[in-house]
Amino acid sequence: MNADTANKWLTLAANIGVLIGIVLLLFELRQNTELVRVQVTQMRSDSFVQRRWDHADSQYMAPLIAKLQGQGFPRRVVERDELTEVELVRLEAWLAALAFDYENLYYQKRRGFIDQQYWDERVVPSLMMFGPYFEEYVVNLGREEFEEEVRALLQRQD
Numbered sequence: 001m002n003a004d005t006a007n008k009w010l011t012l013a014a015n016i017g018v019l020i021g022i023v024l025l026l027f028e029l030r031q032n033t034e035l036v037r038v039q040v041t042q043m044r045s046d047s048f049v050q051r052r053w054d055h056a057d058s059q060y061m062a063p064l065i066a067k068l069q070g071q072g073f074p075r076r077v078v079e080r081d082e083l084t085e086v087e088l089v090r091l092e093a094w095l096a097a098l099a100f101d102y103e104n105l106y107y108q109k110r111r112g113f114i115d116q117q118y119w120d121e122r123v124v125p126s127l128m129m130f131g132p133y134f135e136e137y138v139v140n141l142g143r144e145e146f147e148e149e150v151r152a153l154l155q156r157q158d
Helices: 004-059 059-069 085-110 116-137 144-157
Strands: none
Touching: 004 059, 004 085, 059 085, 059 144, 085 116, 116 144
C-alpha cells in the first residue's frame, strides 16, 4: 500500500467521521427542540395554575371576579359605571396581563411551539370569552397581528 492510497483511505474515513458528526448534531438538535417544546408547555401550564391560585387566594381579585360573575361575566361585558374606581383599575390590569399572556401564546403558536389542537381547544375559547372585555378595557392588545386575530375570532362568534 503506497502513501497515496493510504491518504485516500484516511480522507474517506475523515469524511465519514464528519458525516456521522453532522448526523449526531442533527439528532441532538431535534432532542433539544423537543425539550424546549416540553418546557414551554410546562411553563404555560404552571402560569395558568398559578394564575388560578392567585385568584383563589387574592383578597382583591376573588371578590371582583365574583362581582363580575354576578353581573353576567363572561357572557355580558360589565359596564365601567358598574365598577368602583379601584375595581376598574384591577380589572384593567388583570385583563391587560391576560391579553399579554394570550399574545405570547399567539406568537408561540406562529413559531410552532403550540399545536393547533391546543390552540383551538384551549386558547380560542378563552380569547372568544375575553375578547369583548379586551376590546372594552384594554387600550393596547399588543401587536397588530394579534389584534387582528382577536377581531377575526370575535367576528366568527357573531
